[in-house]
Amino acid sequence: MRRVAVTGIGTVSALGLNRNEFWDALSNGRSGIGPLTHPDHQDLRFSQSAEVRGFQPENYFAAKHADTMDRFAQFSVVAAREAASDSGIEWTADLRERTVIATGSCIGGQSSQDHQFWDLYKLGKSRIHPFTIPRTMANAGASHISMDLGITGPSFTLSTACSSAAHAIGMAFTMVRGGQAELALAGGSEAPFSYGILKAWEALRVVSPDTCRPFSKNRSGMILGEGSAMLVLETWDAARARGAQIYCELVGFGMSSDAHHLTQPSPEGAARAMQAALRDAGVHADQIGYINAHGTGTEANDATETKAIQLVFGDCAPRIPVSSTKSMHGHALGAAAALEAAATVLALHHGVLPPTANFGETDPQCNLDVIANQARQQQVEFALSNSFAFGGMNAVLAFKSVA
């Protein structure tokens, strides 16, 4: 099987409109969480969010083109353009045909649908806009990327709630590794800030009234986020041959199902996904030097994820640096795993482990080496990025440093 290199990164998030702003915020422990800007925010029990601020579609798309796209699809194209440009890839017709696009999204363009259905149900209109379906479909992100970059190879979209992007990156990885594709643009995108979707999250009672404090004793829930991240994956040999900048190597992918509960996490299920990723990578637990946790900041997730890490790493567990970057870019649902994979890749590249922002008092139930509030200058060899979704669908990516 072929080795797979990460050679390009693009991000749009609450931390900024590009990769450099993203890493600058992460490495300085600066959170992008702020006041929710939705006009009806006073009707909600929460008031904070990790929104992409200052994103002007006209800076990226002709107005007529932008009209056909939900915000989530716009994010995905902007991130894909940045990743492709970052990789310095020179497109040929042959390479375009041998490139896979794999995107993850939890809700796709449901924000567009929500607005249109308002007209129908609330305003009593009898027709809604003909772009409703093409804007809403969850594969619109992948579709727009393929049209924008002229990529004619396989493309698909996976929807596994909060693990969506990890499944997308993982499947693209196995295709490049196995020879089904030479190159991949893989990641996720999400834009969930419409009234109906905000109300649906409010009803679940998992959103914090103030901020996201993963693994802290006083954690009070998650903060919704939005954005997109895309990675360029290609074979190690091709990347070396063309003298590309290699951020790190993607060495393993593990998946599991909890077979337990729709919304409650399971330590055993999460542990099985981490073990599968280690097995796939051919790496021992004691070689892992950093875990970018799922770390939503809810009572249940963080305690369960701690148990899962303890199950997998045993005596080593308290010594592995762990952080949840959701404390800074929020929980971007189907894009979360892509933003976190990008954070993990950049951590290995720079030799800097991003912190868990807003960290307060240690919780005995989360007895881990949580990197609190300040980044650590530390070059590690192997890192995991954890994603555990509603529905009990877990996906874990394993990366190896080039250094």
Next chain:
Amino acid sequence: MRGSHPEEVILKEMSSAVENAHNDVASTVLDLLATSQRLPREQVTLNSTFEELKMDSLDAINLIFAVEEKFNISIPDDAAKSIRTVREMVDGVVSLMKNRALMQNK
């Protein structure tokens, strides 16, 4: 009530009205509990705990939603997290309804 001090009468009437209202709320909550959890009505009592009824966190927010809809109240997240028994739910609803009545009379 002959011979009673008028204030006592009013207080008695008030407390009896409150008690009746409390019983009505309790009975409605038990109905909602039975319906939302698909349990036989006779199986649920004021003393039932969510744990005994094998209700998990998702079941609890499902019941809370039904109660909010029925009584037109809004149960805060903190309270929703701490409710573990049917009695706590009924007491919580009564207290929220009292608060609402006070607010409306102001």
